[in-house]
Amino acid sequence: MDTVVTRFPPSPTGYLHIGGARTALFNWLYARKTGGRFILRIEDTDEARSTKESVDAIFKSLEWLGIDWDEGPFFQTQRYDIYKEYINKLVASGHAYYCDCSPEEVNAMREKAKSLGKKPMYNGKCRELNKEWKPGMVVRLKAPAMGTTVVEDVVKGNTAFPNSELDDFIIQRSDGSPMYNLAVVVDDITMGINTIIRGDDHLVNTPKQMLIYKALEAPLPLFAHVPMVLGSDKARLSKRHGAMSVSEYMDMGYLPDAMLNYLVRLGWSFGDQEFFRREELIEKFSLEHIGRSPSMFDMDKLTAINAKHIQDKSSSELAPIFSAHLAKREIALPDTQDNHDGDTKRVEKIIETLQPRSKTMVEMADAAIFYFRESIEFEEKAAKKFINSDAVELLKLSARYIKELKPDEFTEKNLEDAMKKVMEETGLKFGKIAQPLRVALTGGTVSPGIFEMILALGQKKTVERIQKAIEHIQ
Ligand SMILES: Nc1ncnc2c1ncn2[C@@H]1O[C@H](COP(=O)(O)OP(=O)(O)OP(=O)(O)O)[C@@H](O)[C@H]1O
Ligand SMILES: [Zn+2]
Incomplete structure (x- = not known):
């Protein structure tokens, strides 16, 4: 097979959310796995809703995830000349035509179709009229009236769309701007994209896009429409629906590798393996194992995976x-x-x-x-219970024996021996010594293991803190 070329085409009308990020990830993984190329394209033709801030937010999220692109970012608003060129080609080859039916006329056609029990659609009035272009005209694609268009999809299998439900749809608006489907197909053709992995919210666009490929005599790409990621309310995650930006998870302390691992498992599986490192994902990813049902975003699962990656x-x-x-x-x-x-x-x-x-x-x-901290504050309850006259002796001894150690003797083994001496001299069990020490050193009763903590805190701070605790009691 030719080199795989995939793409991610977000619209910069907000940040990147989990659903979009997973789509980006699948495309990136597939390109990396096959030694192909991954292209970033910003679909900013909705100029009223697109913003520079959103573009930057999308870059930031992708960079955080470590999803790097080989080409682009391309911006659709900088490619209007290319779309125009292809639209002209379609008109010249007889696959598209100019139409000046007024909105009122088109509405009447749609109403009429409806009254006949058909889908509301344009009736093809200008199709064979060979109208010359005049300002304000739209361009329509000649769609076949009969037969079916079958979308062959690696994930979904085949889906047939009856052509009778497609009208001669507009590919260029009256202001000269290209319609979404036209721009996407021209981009995908000219960028050499041969593998399209996207959310199945786009499946309805695919038959129209296939007609454009056909009219341009371009080979069809491989399609993989992946099920949606849903929120806990079972509605699909979307910017409009208030889904969180991927970069917020960075602020919340998630690791990019954990996020990648979680995202990929939302819709792809490799046996029952749950934990994947980045390189392993690249090695094992495949389109065949993308699941067919939507998955629900689950914060607790993400957190559990994150804990594993932190340990890893x-x-x-x-x-x-x-x-x-x-x-x-x-x-x-x-x-x-x-x-x-x-x-x-x-x-x-x-x-x-x-x-x-x-x-x-x-x-x-x-x-x-x-x-x-320069100085720590004791939690009230902990201090009452552990930093009191009963603890003076054990704290004094602890400070003395820890202080006695020479810098190169400040090891876990010697700390254990020091504590043994404190145990012998006070007659207390280890637990009775560890808790007051822990409060003296951290302010509270929960902390890492006492010896590793003392080693990490350092000898000087440890002794200082114990002495402060003794002062506190006296
Ligand atoms: N909830 C989702 N689950 C899976 N994929 C999604 C989800 N939402 C969007 N995608 C996919 O992400 C890609 C980029 O989509 P886009 O930038 O248009 O975001 P969007 O969330 O669909 O936008 P909006 O929220 O404005 O509808 C597309 O391939 C789309 O199919
Ligand atoms: Zn017309």
Whole structure:
């Protein structure tokens, strides 16, 4: 087969939502898997609703997801000359004609068809009149009156549309602008697109588009119409319907790889495998395994997949995302100028303590705040229960034994030994020591494992915090 060429053609009338993103992803994956090309085209002919902000928002979301394009972005509004050229060709070859029937006339035709129990449609009055072009005329395509147009689709199988339900539809408006279906087909032909994967909301357009391909004597592309992504109310996700922008999930602490994994599973399967890394998706994706029924967006599932991807990543991969979320909490990471390596390692250590328990990067950043504070505040209940006179002795001993360690002795093993000594001298069990320490170090009773946390916090801060807790009691 020829090189696969796919495309994603959003209209910039809002941001990119989950449904559109999944369509983009399928096209991108298929191109990457087959070594083909993926083209981005902005369908901005609805000039009243299209905005530059939306274009930028779409780019931002695609970039965040790591969906990169090989060609484009092309803008339909910059291609009007090309559409005109093809419309002229269609008229010249006798496949299209000029029509000056007034809206009132066309309305009357539609009413008449309706009264005869037919679909409301234009009756072809100007079809054989060979009218010369005059300003204000529209161009109509000659559609066959009989027979059927069968859409052959990799996902849906064959769908037959009776031609009697298609009228000679307009391909160029009276103001000279191209109609949607004409522009799409001309773009797809001239851009060499041979594989069209799109939402099945477009299936109704496909017979019309097929007639245009035929009139232009262009080979048909492969069609894959994929079922819609629905919201929890079972209505299809759409901008107008208030679906969230993909980039909001970035702010909410989801990883792009998790989003990709979740999106692809909304409508595609590989046995019962749920977890996929990016490279694995490229390797395994296929059109054959796209499902036939619509799927519902489920935030809890996305979150569960996200937790798995957070665990799957190395701490150094997570570090830049983690830092970005911390920055929003006005926590600047320690000055890395003079001790770059040490601090990078420290951030990675901190991440490692939180990775197993964070479902999102937002959770991780929130849970990390205590590491960075100059001084911590104790939660009231926790302080009452654990930072009291009963704890003075164990805190003093802990501070002493941790402080005694030389920098190169500050290891998990030596910390365990230090705690053993505290246990022996106080006669307390480990749990009775760990909780007060935890509150002293974090302010609360929930934290990562005590030793890994102390290691990530650092020796100096650990000792300082324990001493502050002792002062607090006395
Ligand atoms: N809910 C959805 N599920 C799956 N695919 C969708 C969904 N909504 C749109 N798409 C697909 O995304 C692609 C881009 O669509 P487009 O930019 O027109 O967004 P849209 O959400 O359909 O716009 P609007 O909300 O204004 O109707 C098309 O292939 C379309 O079929
Ligand atoms: Zn007419």
